[in-house]
Amino acid sequence: MSTWRMPAETEPHTCTWMAWPSSGYTDGDDARHAWASVALAVAEFEPVRMVVDPSAIRDARNWLGGAVEYFQAPLDDAWMRDIGPTFVVGPAGLGAVDWVFNGWGAQSWATWEKDARIARRVAEWAGATIVGSEMVNEGGGIHVDGHGTVLVTETVQLDPGRNPGWTKERVEGELRRTLGVREVVWLPRGLTRDYEEFGTRGHVDIVATMTAEKTVLLHVQHAPEHPDHLLDAPLRRALPADWTIIDLPAPAGVEDGHGPVDHSYVNHLVCNAGVVACTFDDPRDAQALEILAAAYPGRRVAGVDARAIFARGGGIHCITQQEPAIPGGES
Template identity: 85%
Template structure:
């Protein structure tokens, strides 16, 4: 069967999320995490339905923060990064499919636990009525970006990570992306942002670096300040894309550091919804300009900014905690 992963700009049935209930995501200030996840869920709910997976131990807290704004589904959870351990939805002649990648805690990170999260993709697929497409490749949804027409962005330090897929070659990865997502053209970025290689990083997820707004058009994270280590990354990444592509610069916020060192704050890590875009903001002087760039990149969609600093402090952004379920033409899903 031929499967295709739709672009994020195509219509959605809903967005799936997971509620933070344990581990480092809750951190020293659990209500800060709950507020951040709730703010994203409520923003997405302005554009499309939100389906929230909640650990049974956290049902009361989730309903306190979200009320009736979302639909609840209960399952045991380790963490709350739905983009990464949830299914990657695809479409095909039989309707909706869901790729169940192998999830091993972002390359077997020492702090991560994932026994429960590794089962969530199949559970969500069942709730969504999707055909499960199994895969032997360790991968996360934040490690790929597609244009819906056969082009996929990845990074060498994720899919070829020895902690994820020891011994795999580019050819083997590309073959698996072709089988599961319908990938015909794989663009390999050499690496991701510097902070993403720290203790709680993913080792280079592409969804914080670059995204395609349309075939042949990429929004690229740019760090203008030479004092930040990601400043030298721009020419390296820019040279990867075909010369006939349009590259739209999306400058990083002015803030350079937090208690953990150089930040990876990025406006690229946004979610495209039905008629809207939910974008990261950082209480930063560049927030307004970034939202304007996103509005121009997605004409006809309302851009809604949400403070994402608490999410980034825990290792990701808005795109990382959400996963869109595409609508099926003809209403098969």
């Protein structure tokens, strides 16, 4: 039995960690504007700690000023959910799972020599006990309810580019040891676009998230011409029969210049007293924000245009990582 537990995202946070985009395909003023907009929205609810490559510290300060706290470390990329640690709590206080990171399954376009060190650096800055792991995994590949259940997808943890030869039983054992979960719910796969260039091969945090015990928000693509429309039935079959499923319809826009989009309102961050949600200048934005407000009663929902983030392969949840508060400590 693990002494660690990964809290639900709805539990109190000390802060949210992010990384500043400064090179490669996450570079560009549109990306910096999007990352900055997310950071400023999160800062309305809780402190934001921004990891910045030393070459970009002046640029980050120009965008964010004194709204965040800065930490300098070499970076390859800016997806803090995946390169940062997964925080857990236990009798020893704050812990941080340091998964093996290999560029989302050693993808040809990815570089990760610097990013592979970020989880340990962030853990040290946070004063967390490092919980080591031999499993290749990313924070976007898991979602927990804080009551012993974790959601995963078969195409991430069992990806031959990540964990060749691993079985479901071995993955489940490692998730129990590191996150303190009892039940692992396997979804068959992620959204279609996520298997194309710059995708993650099926992260769960763009498909489904748990808002409470046995309650899941599920991405639903109603447009029959979109390939994700066919995912609805197998995703529902994979979820336990006694769970409550809240449909979160996809945006009305189904294509961009590269094909069917993976725009999803599921990829939001729950903060202290708030929710920072993706918007897409889409007719369904308002409906999605209303569904999220009902799913998280008592929290203010703030929408941020996430199109520049999705154009690079992720969303708001992908670029943030919450640090849970320790009971009796800072919150």
